[in-house]
C-alpha cells in the first residue's frame with residue numbers, strides 16, 4: 001500500500017513505502033528478498049543491534065533474572081502475602097522497570113484468540129487494510145508501517161495496527177470476530193493493570209487508590225498496539241523498533257509463540273533479551289509513572305530486534321491517565337527539592353511523542369527540570 005511517498009536526501013530515488021509484509025512477500029521478482037532496501041539500514045543511526053545482541057534475562061543468575069510478580073498474591077486476602085507482592089513490585093519497578101506477571105487469571109484461550117486474530121488481520125489484502133490507514137496521530141484506528149515515516153530518516157522493519165480502545169472502544173471490523181475478543185481482552189487487561197497500580201501506589205507509600213484517582217483511571221486512555229515483524233534477510237542491519245520508552249503508566253505486552261523473541265530492554269547499561277514464557281504478561285513502567293513518582297520509578301528504554309527465521313507478532317497495550325489529566329509529580333513524593341518534572345496534560349504529551357520520530361526518552365526530557 002502506498003502510505004506516503006517519502007523523499008530521502010541521501011538517494012535520488014525516493015523510497016516507495018510499502019508494508020514490510022508486502023515487501024517480504026512480494027512476488028514481483030518471483031524470488032525471495034535477499035537483502036534489505038537501503039532505507040531500512042539503520043546501522044549508522046542506531047547501535048548495530050547485532051553487535052550488541054544482548055544477554056539473556058534467564059534464570060542462570062538470579063540477580064540477572066527478570067522479576068516475577070505473582071498476581072494471585074497481590075489480590076490475596078492474606079495480608080502477609082499481599083505485603084510480599086507489594087515489596088516485589090517496589091523492587092521490580094525500582095531495579096528493572098520490567099517484570100513478568102504470572103497467575104493473572106486472564107484465560108490463555110483469550111490471549112491466543114487475540115494473537116491469532118491479529119495474524120489474520122495482517123493477512124488481509126493490502127487494499128483491505130488501507131481502509132484503516134488513518135492519517136493523524138489522534139485518529140482512533142491507524143494501520144501502517146515503521147513508526148512515523150513522515151519524520152524518519154530510516155524506516156523500521158515493522159508493520160502495526162494502533163487502536164484507541166478506552167474510554168471509547170474502537171476497532172477494525174475485520175477479520176470477523178476479532179473486535180469482540182479484543183474488546184474482552186482489553187477489559188481484562190485494564191483490570192490487571194489497575195490492580196497493579198493499586199499495589200504500586202502502596203509501594204510508593206501512597207493510598208492504594210491514589211493513582212487510580214489522581215490519574216482518573218475510570219476514563220483512562222488505553223491504546224492497543226499490534227506489531228508485526230516479518231522475517232528479515234539481514235536482521236543485523238535493521239531494527240523492528242528503535243530504543244524508546246512508552247507514554248502512559250504501564251504497558252502490558254504479549255507475543256506469539258516464536259522461537260526467537262525480539263524484545264530487548266536496557267538494564268544497567270546493557271541490552272538484555274526478554275523472553276516471556278507462555279501465558280504470562282510482560283509489564284513495563286512508562287513515562288508517566290516516572291513523572292508521577294518524581295523519578296523514583298524510571299521508565300525503561302526498550303527496542304525490538306528482528307530475525308531471519310520467523311514472523312514475530314507482539315501486542316503491547318499502553319495504559320495511561322485520562323487524556324485531560326495534567327500529570328506532575330505527586331506532592332507527597334516531592335520532599336523539599338523542586339519537583340523533577342513539569343506537569344503536562346497527558347494528551348499533549350501523547351501527541352508530541354506520537355507525532356515525532358521515536359527517539360529514546362527525548363519526550364520525557366522536555367518535561368524534566370533536573
Ligand code: OGA
Nearest residue numbers: 225227262263304314316
Ligand atoms: C511497543 C514496543 C516491543 C515489541 O509497542 O511500544 O515496545 O517487542 N514493542 O514489539
Ligand code: NI
Nearest residue numbers: 244245246302
Ligand atoms: Ni514500547
